[in-house]
Amino acid sequence: MSKQTTVAGPEVTELEDLARRARAHIVRTIAGAHGGHLGGPLSVIDLLIALYFRVLNIRPDEPDWPDRDRCVLSKGHSSIALYTTLAMRGYFPIEELGTFDAIDSRLQGHPDMTATPGIDMSSGSLGLGFSGALGIAMGARAAGKDFTTYAVLGDGECNEGIVWEAAHAAQRYALDNIVAIVDHNKLQQFGWHGDTLDHRLSPYTGSQLVDRWSAFGWKVFEMDGHDIGDVLATVARARDHVGGPVAVISHTIKGKGISFMENNYQWHARVPTAEELAQALAELGATPAGGRS
């Protein structure tokens, strides 16, 4: 029995344009707030745009619609990517991004389900969001609902034992209403070093992540997380898979889209200077104010 695969929405080229604009919002917001993360949000933004515009069955004007698909950003430190996506999708005004990390803001440093419309589960302490997502999927099955739950994890996040505790339980119950997507951007915050202390290694190399998820009984797909066509096709396959849980290893680049941030662990959570911001926006073809050049 095949489930619905994608929802109607913008074509791939339009999604690419949305993602490019989202990147500009992200960099501008972090610079304006003088805080927050960049590397992880930039690696995961193409995925989030694809999910929220073409995959998730959601109603932005009714964020708590009980039958909606759920999406849990378990790598919660990439919140700005999620907020940007939600704003562009119409959950709240794009101008509200300017309140990110300010006092009394609905846009907290890490996703807070009590504060922001569209957040299905609080996260920020790595690993926990995935566990909560599993609970949503188990609850959906127990309640006889047929929505799908997506969980987006970091590769560093997969260090956490709780990820594997949840993975085991999902397989034990042969859940096919949950999809775990790992943003495999090959860096964590600090991690292990290579030949020099400045050279930080990927938390997992080669097929290690694929092997681990497979060993836990998950069906595993891989995709290029910056190729939106590939993302749509692979996530649809994952969603349609029956009989057990699916993990998608999404190959990405930390800091993607801004040359000097790419593959550089120091941009995990750095605030750009005015010059860096200008260069970043120029590379994205955007202006400081938010218009298009």
Next chain:
Amino acid sequence: MTLTKGKALRFVFGETVAELAETDPRIVVLDGDLGSSTGAYIFEQAHPDRFFQMGIAEQNLLGVAAGMATVGFVPFVSTFACFAVARALDSIRVLIAQPRLNVKITGGYAGLLAGMTGKTHLMFDDVAVMRALANMVVVAPADEVEARQAIRAIVDYQGPVYLRLTRQDSPIVFDDSYRFELGKSTILREGEDVTVFSTGVQTTRAYEAALLLADDGIEVHLVHVPTIKPLDEGGIVAAARRTGFVVTTEDHTIIGGLGGAVAEVLSDRYPVPVKRHGLADTFGESGPDDALLDKYGISVEKTAAAIKALVRDRGKSGGTATRVAVEAAPDTPGRPGVTDKE
């Protein structure tokens, strides 16, 4: 008058442990993928072979530290306070506190000022949790001068220690003549109107608040309590006796931290009114440092105002620590946790 600027305690931690490791081969540092934030990277640069990256896996991080302690090492565990205390509590309890192993747990980014991260990362109930564990020593230095000495002292001490560290630059309150002693409090200022106990970096704000209050004619007897466990009971009782009226202030909730510890001791040994000033029974939020200090009521000005109001209402309240109510209800997030105020 304000205090001079000083270093953030996280960097003092990295530097001091690296320096001590030059002559003490037992010292190792275990990181939970936060070394670039917690100051542990300074140790990695100095002693790459004695720095162990344990990844984002805090329960294991603390467990491994316990194991290394049994073969003679003095492991310093470095992560944020929230992940050490909350995520890895069972490892700490069963593998470190119960066997009384020689592990030094450093809780980085403790308190309200955690770099705009929000409630997941704001850990201001850490002292309450760690203080409740038997065998655990709990230390919260005020500034870089004290932190340097405290780190030496906890290496010399044999047993588990929780060291509270903070993120932001903190002013200097002690001069070079200061001598930190584990388990001892220290008088920062003498006064006759109210005894104020403070701990951690909040002491720097309490000190500046005391100066403001002096301008207002209120003379604060200010006592800094860097070791919250074991508590300097003699010093606490003597300071309470001095004025007969006690206020505690801390960058921590008013439940179970320094305020709780002081109230426990005084209710047993010298019952006088004790008012706890600190963070309300809440989880906090993201925001710039100054805005957070102000909204949550522990800035210099808000601390001074709270102490002033408590001194003014001293007669009215007439209570003891036990009748203090927590005022902040869940629907009033950020209500400063001042007790017994109208």
